[in-house]
Every structure is written in structure tokens, then in C-alpha cells.
Amino acid sequence: MPAVRRLPAILGLSLLLCPAPPARAGSRVPAVASYRIEATWDEERKTLAGRETVFFVNRTAREFPDVLLHLYLNGFRNTRSTLSRGLPPPSGSDDFGACELKRVALHDGTDLTRRVSFSPPGAGNPDDRTLARIPLPRPVRPGETLVLEVDFESRLPRGVLRTGWKDDFVFAGQWFPKLAKATERGWRGRPFHPSTEFFADFGDYDVTLLLPGEVRGKVAVTGRVVEETADEAGRVRVRARAEDVHDFAFSFSPRFEVKREIVAPKGQPKVEVLLFLQPDHRRSRERYLRATREGLALLGAWLTPYPYPVLTIVDPPAGSGAEAMEYPTLFTGGTTWLAPASGGEPEAVTLHELAHQWFHGMLATDEVSEAHLDEGLSTWISARAAERLFGTPSAVVSAFGVPIPLGSLKRPLPEGEAQDALDQAAFSRSDPTLRETWRSLDDAAVVSNAYSRAALLLESVARTTGEQPVFAAVREYARRFAFGHPTTRDFLDVLGEVAGPEARDLVERGWTSAGAVDYAVTVATARRAEPLAGYVGEGSRRAWRAPRAPGRSWESTVVVQRLGEVAWPVEVEMRFAGGKTVTRRWDGRAEWMRWRITGPRLISAVVDPRRTCLLDVNRLNDGLLTEPDPTVARAWGHRLRFLAQNLLELFALLAVLPGVPL
Numbered sequence: 001m002p003a004v005r006r007l008p009a010i011l012g013l014s015l016l017l018c019p020a021p022p023a024r025a026g027s028r029v030p031a032v033a034s035y036r037i038e039a040t041w042d043e044e045r046k047t048l049a050g051r052e053t054v055f056f057v058n059r060t061a062r063e064f065p066d067v068l069l070h071l072y073l074n075g076f077r078n079t080r081s082t083l084s085r086g087l088p089p090p091s092g093s094d095d096f097g098a099c100e101l102k103r104v105a106l107h108d109g110t111d112l113t114r115r116v117s118f119s120p121p122g123a124g125n126p127d128d129r130t131l132a133r134i135p136l137p138r139p140v141r142p143g144e145t146l147v148l149e150v151d152f153e154s155r156l157p158r159g160v161l162r163t164g165w166k167d168d169f170v171f172a173g174q175w176f177p178k179l180a181k182a183t184e185r186g187w188r189g190r191p192f193h194p195s196t197e198f199f200a201d202f203g204d205y206d207v208t209l210l211l212p213g214e215v216r217g218k219v220a221v222t223g224r225v226v227e228e229t230a231d232e233a234g235r236v237r238v239r240a241r242a243e244d245v246h247d248f249a250f251s252f253s254p255r256f257e258v259k260r261e262i263v264a265p266k267g268q269p270k271v272e273v274l275l276f277l278q279p280d281h282r283r284s285r286e287r288y289l290r291a292t293r294e295g296l297a298l299l300g301a302w303l304t305p306y307p308y309p310v311l312t313i314v315d316p317p318a319g320s321g322a323e324a325m326e327y328p329t330l331f332t333g334g335t336t337w338l339a340p341a342s343g344g345e346p347e348a349v350t351l352h353e354l355a356h357q358w359f360h361g362m363l364a365t366d367e368v369s370e371a372h373l374d375e376g377l378s379t380w381i382s383a384r385a386a387e388r389l390f391g392t393p394s395a396v397v398s399a400f401g402v403p404i405p406l407g408s409l410k411r412p413l414p415e416g417e418a419q420d421a422l423d424q425a426a427f428s429r430s431d432p433t434l435r436e437t438w439r440s441l442d443d444a445a446v447v448s449n450a451y452s453r454a455a456l457l458l459e460s461v462a463r464t465t466g467e468q469p470v471f472a473a474v475r476e477y478a479r480r481f482a483f484g485h486p487t488t489r490d491f492l493d494v495l496g497e498v499a500g501p502e503a504r505d506l507v508e509r510g511w512t513s514a515g516a517v518d519y520a521v522t523v524a525t526a527r528r529a530e531p532l533a534g535y536v537g538e539g540s541r542r543a544w545r546a547p548r549a550p551g552r553s554w555e556s557t558v559v560v561q562r563l564g565e566v567a568w569p570v571e572v573e574m575r576f577a578g579g580k581t582v583t584r585r586w587d588g589r590a591e592w593m594r595w596r597i598t599g600p601r602l603i604s605a606v607v608d609p610r611r612t613c614l615l616d617v618n619r620l621n622d623g624l625l626t627e628p629d630p631t632v633a634r635a636w637g638h639r640l641r642f643l644a645q646n647l648l649e650l651f652a653l654l655a656v657l658p659g660v661p662l
Contacts, residue, residue, distance in 0.1 A: 028244040028307065029483035032057050033179045034203035035248070039154075040210040046094075046165055047155045048175055053107075054148040055203070056140065060184050063139035067148060068187035069132045072174030073099040075192035076157045080127035086194025086443060087160065097157035097164070099177060104134055107147040112136075130192040132177070150177050159321030161194070169253040171314065171322035171332065174198070176248070181366070181485075190368045193438045195446035197360075197367040197374075200246040202483060209238045211252055218256040220276045222248045222330045224310045244307075244483065245328035246364050251314045255279055261289065265297035268305040277315045284335045284346050288313055291350035294389050302381065302471065303358050303478040311357070313350070324349050326356035347390050352382040358478055364485050369436040371446065372511070373491060376433075376454020377474065383455065433511040434488060456614040457510040463612040464569060465503045473498035506568070510615065515565020519588065519607045520621035521572075523559035526602040530555075556602030556626075561592040564617065573609040576600035583609075602626050 039050030058064060075083030076097035079090065090096060104112045118129045140146045154175045159166045163173040180189030181199045188199060205223065216228055216236040223242025230236055242248060259275040273296075275288055292313060296306050312330040316322040323334035331353035335346035355378040359365070365373040430441035433449040440446045462470040477486070477494040488511070496504030510517075528550030536543050560572055567589045574582045577600045586593050606623035608616060616622065 029202045031203040032059055032201035035205050037207045047153055049153045052150050056146040058140045058142055058144050061142050063141050065139040066136055067134040068180040068189045070178045071099040071130050071132055072192050073097045073154050074129040082125045082128045082191040083194050094158040097155045099154045102151035105149045128191045131189055152177050162325045164321050166320040169317050171251040173249045190438050195443050196438045199366040199368050202244055202246050205242045205248045207240045211236050214254040215252040219252045220312045220314045221250040222327055247327050249327040263293050263296050265300050268300045271306055272310045274312045278317055280337045281315050281335050291347040295351045295354045298385050307362050326353045326360050328361040348386045351385045355382040362482050368438050370488055371437040371450035372433050372454040375450040379451050379455035380458040429514050432514045460613045460615055461503050461506045469499035513566050516617045517566045517568050517615040518564035518617050519570055520561050520563050521605045521607050521624045522561050524605040524624035524626050526554045526556045526626045529553040529598055553598055554601040556597045558605040559594045560607050568613045570608045573606045575603045
């Protein structure tokens with residue numbers, strides 16, 4: 001065991017001098033929060049009764065007089081929790097969950113259970129029980145190690161929001177009492193909010209689970225399963241280990257079909273990939289594996305090689321609440337038995353969750369406050385990867401010649417959840433991206449800022465300032481801050497250093513404003529140029545020129561206005577008769593810009609013709625013609641005539657059929 005991971009031997013301190021933390025094999029980052037957990041699954045009660053030993057190494061320069069534990073499952077405890085405000089109303093007792101602390105003690109036996117309190121100052125909801133504060137007999141000083149023993153019982157709800165069960169499928173996420181993040185300002189922990197995820201320290205996990213015997217060989221875990229043995233009652237004891245991770249999740253089902261393969265991207269370390277598949281999703285097996293196989297190689301080249309030796313994919317049943325979620329070395333996918341190949345799923349979901357293995361798993365940013373650093377970067381780079389590997393997905397499929405939007409084949413979204421990224425970007429203007437995620441007005445604001453707005457912003461910057469510099473900056477950010485919990489400031493600093501000050505300025509501008517980008521061509525006119533007339537010249541040289549008929553030249557005027565709050569550099573393309581095109585670049589900061597050009601007649605004017613800025617919320621006002629174009633009207637006229645003709649023929653056919661009333 002490397003010296004940096006040993007427990008310090010400080011004599012006379014009851015908080016220390018304890019058994020060694022979970023055995024480890026990694027050496028990527030010094031451990032801060034490690035866990036040894038034993039838990040037993042009760043199928044009838046849907047509970048995990050367990051005991052954990054928590055090893056906390058204080059690697060900050062401050063003392064910690066207490067312990068702050070996340071009890072995430074208490075978000076499902078009752079309808080007054082902070083989490084419940086963003087969930088559908090419960091339909092029965094199965095929709096509730098909980099995490100109960102049975103006993104909390106130091107390693108020397110000092111009982112701390114009676115010291116446990118809930119709703120720390122600033123939590124904002126006295127009824128919430130997702131944070132537990134425990135005062136210590138004396139503070140944990142810098143460099144010291146605290147060992148805490150916790151007996152707990154966790155009840156999983158019916159599958160919802162990243163955790164729970166459906167029939168014989170179980171996915172356990174946020175299931176154990178977990179230390180808040182230790183920072184130089186103290187514990188960083190917030191109540192469990194419906195639209196935010198997690199923030200924790202790295203460590204090593206040694207987890208033993210007692211599960212039904214029928215799931216032997218069908219247990220998916222963070223890290224890898226190192227031992228499976230049967231007990232006298234016919235159950236299976238599964239032991240798993242994971243090193244240098246900041247969370248632990250697992251899943252099991254007797255119906256899983258398990259596929260293993262070794263992926264060896266060129267020039268990168270080998271990765272053992274495990275897929276736990278639903279039987280009715282067999283058609284998607286190779287699609288999952290291909291996306292993972294090629295995604296590991298591509299993202300490893302774009303960022304850094306995948307940092308772990310194993311990667312596990314869990315394919316959950318539809319409606320389980322476990323779809324499309326990421327944990328270190330493990331993620332869940334999402335597909336249906338009818339998923340058409342042209343729709344791009346499960347490939348797109350797989351690539352998005354795979355990207356999280358870098359931005360969530362390896363960089364481990366604060367997703368409670370800065371979700372855009374994970375969700376936004378993952379959305380952007382996975383969309384790039386999906387287009388590179390699989391092309392642009394089709395928006396519709398054809399069934400017997402009838403076009404069907406793919407959205408109609410998907411499961412319905414929860415009530416109130418925004419369904420269109422562009423709508424989110426256009427209408428969720430309540431919060432700037434840099435407002436702490438958990439403070440956002442609603443789910444639409446979080447989804448807009450953390451996902452669509454952040455991804456569209458990065459792509460717009462890449463198209464505006466150069467694709468390669470932005471890619472190089474993101475690669476350097478991933479390399480420099482691997483296992484380092486970077487912040488928005490860290491990302492902006494690297495972006496400015498590598499991609500240049502303009503790229504940094506544009507990203508910072510987009511993240512600090514809640515406003516939108518919207519440019520409109522409001523004037524596009526052309527008239528015959530009037531010849532010079534009136535008094536010309538000065539003094540004795542002044543002469544009179546009589547008005548004459550207009551000449552062959554035209555005077556064209558174009559006005560572009562900035563209607564949105566966020567300024568963006570744009571191009572304005574003006575097309576003239578004869579095929580001439582003039583392009584003007586505008587920094588977009590003023591309220592409007594006007595161009596007057598004499599020459600051929602202006603045909604049209606378009607702002608951002610190359611679609612460089614994807615944040616523009618209204619493309620319908622991006623261009624104007626100087627004269628109406630009847631082409632569209634004629635096309636719709638033809639369609640309507642064709643439809644009327646078919647209706648008349650149908651009525652005529654029905655009129656001659658015997659026994660058909662009209």
C-alpha cells in the first residue's frame with residue numbers, strides 16, 4: 001500500500017488507530033472518503049440493512065468539528081422533503097423510500113447516535129431529512145483520519161429518479177449514508193434537490209452484498225465483482241471493490257443477460273466491458289457494444305484514455321426510473337424493443353453516459369452547484385461523437401409509407417418537464433448558468449442551463465473561434481484536472497489559455513447572462529439610385545443640377561438588430577442581382593447595425609448564414625427578401641389541390657359502393 005494512502009498513526013486519539021481502509025489497487029488520487037460496507041437485501045420489504053465503516057482523511061488545512069452525512073433516500077421519505085416538491089404525487093406506499101440511521105459510533109465504541117440532528121442551517125426546509133449532522137468529541141485536524149461506524153437501513157422506492165426497483169429489477173443508487181464533500185470552507189453538502197445530482201470525495205470501496213441466489217453472476221457494480229459465494233440459506237454473497245471513485249451503485253436482476261468483451265482502443269489501455277441486458281432488448285445488444293467500443297476509442301483520443309480497467313453498462317427495463325444515469329465505471333442506458341436503427345438510440349444515450357465517465361467520474365465537479373461542467377460538456381462532446389460515429393439520426397420513421405415522429409415512440413416525459421431543447425433555450429430565462437444549480441427556479445431552467453444551453457454555447461464557440469482550439473482546450477482541461485474537482489473558473493482559465501481570449505469571453509458571456517441570443521434582419525430594401533441633383537460645389541464653383549430619371553444603379557439598405565440580451569459576433573450575408581454576394585462581420589454588441597450599398601439590386605439579407613451561433617432562439621427573423629417569393633405559396637397551393645382531389649375521389653368512390661351510407 002503506497003505511503004500516501006496509509007492511515008496516520010497518532011497515539012492516544014480514539015478517532016484513529018483503526019483497521020485498514022478497503023484494499024486498493026489504484027494510485028490516481030489520495031483517498032479522502034473510503035467505505036467498507038456490508039448490506040443484506042430483503043426482497044419482501046425492499047430494504048438494504050447494512051453496516052458501513054467510513055474512513056475520512058482530512059486533506060484540507062482546516063479542522064472539522066462534526067460530520068455531515070447525505071441520506072439521499074430520505075428524499076422519498078414523505079411529501080414534505082425537498083426532493084418531493086419536484087416529483088409526481090405518490091400513488092401508494094411503494095413510492096416511498098428512506099434511509100434510517102440505526103447507530104453511529106466511533107471506532108472505539110463511543111456512541112454518537114443521540115447527537116444526530118437534521119436540517120442543518122441554510123437547508124431551507126425544516127422537514128427535510130436528507131442531511132444529518134453529527135458533532136464529534138473533538139475536531140478532526142488536518143492530516144488526521146476519522147473512522148466512523150454506521151448501522152443503517154435503506155428502503156428503496158418503486159423505481160424513480162435514479163434508484164429503486166421494478167418487478168425483479170433493482171437499481172441501488174444513493175443508497176448508503178455518504179459523507180458530504182470536504183472543502184477548505186468546511187463540509188459542502190446540500191439537501192437532495194430533484195434537479196441536481198451529486199458531489200463527493202474520491203476514495204476506495206469494499207462492498208459485500210447478500211442477495212437472492214438466483215442473481216448469481218447477474219450483479220452489476222461500480223468497480224468489479226471480486227468474489228461470489230453461496231451461503232447456507234441459498235443466497236449469494238457478492239463482494240465488489242472499486243478504487244479511486246466517488247460513489248458506488250449496483251444493480252441486479254435474474255433476467256439479465258450478461259455479455260463480456262475486452263475493448264482495446266489503439267494506443268490506449270484495455271477495458272473490460274460488461275453489458276447487463278434485458279432479454280427483450282436483445283436487438284440492441286450490438287448497438288450498445290458498438291457505441292461503447294467506438295466511444296471509448298474516440299473519447300479517449302479527444303480527452304484522455306478511459307481511466308479505469310472496467311466499464312459496466314446496465315440496460316434497465318422501461319419505466320424503471322433508472323434510465324440514462326451515470327456513476328463511476330457504471331452507467332445505465334435506455335432503449336425499447338422497437339427502437340429503430342435510424343433513430344440513433346441507444347447509441348446516443350450510451351455515448352452521453354460514456355462521456356460522463358470523464359466529466360462526472362474522473363473530474364468530479366460540483367454537480368449540485370455547477371451542473372453545466374458535467375452535463376453541458378458531456379452533452380456537447382457526446383453529440384459530436386454520435387455524429388462522427390453514426391451520422392445524423394432521422395427524426396421520423398416510415399411505417400407502410402406513413403411518417404411517424406420518433407418522439408411518439410418514446411416514453412412520455414414527466415408532467416411539466418420541458419421536451420424540446422430549443423424551447424428550453426428560448427423560454428427558460430429565469431437563471432444564468434452560473435447561478436448555483438440547486439438555486440434555479442425550476443426544472444426547465446436547470447435542463448436549459450446544464451444541458452442544452454451549455455452544449456449549444458460550446459458548439460457555437462467552436463464554430464465561431466475555431467473547432468481545433470476549443471477541442472484542445474477541453475482536452476487540456478480533462479488532463480490537467482483529472483481527479484481534481486475543477487470549477488468553472490478552472491475551465492474558463494484553460495479555455496482562455498489554450499483557445500484564446502475570444503473563446504473564453506464568449507463562454508463567460510453566455511454563462512453569466514440569463515438572456516437569449518437573437519439577431520434579426522429588420523430592413524432589407526432596394527431602390528433605384530437617384531442621380532445627383534441640386535446645388536453642387538462651393539462658392540463660385542457652385543452649380544445647379546436638375547433632377548433626372550433614376551439610373552441603372554440601386555441603393556440598398558440592410559439593418560440588423562440585436563433583440564436578445566447576449567451579444568455574439570455574427571456575419572451578415574447580402575445577395576445581389578447577378579450573383580454578387582457581400583459578407584460583413586459585426587461584433588454584435590450594439591443594438592443595431594446598418595449598411596448602405598450602391599450597385600446591383602439587393603435580393604436578400606441573412607444574418608448568421610452559416611448557422612455559426614446555435615443559441616439564436618428565433619431563426620425565422622434571420623433573413624429578409626426585398627421582394628416576396630411566390631414559390632412557397634405555389635407549393636402549398638399544389639399540396640392543397642392534391643389533397644382536395646383525393647378527397648373528392650374518395651367521396652365519389654363511396655357514392656358508388658352499395659350499402660355505404662353517405
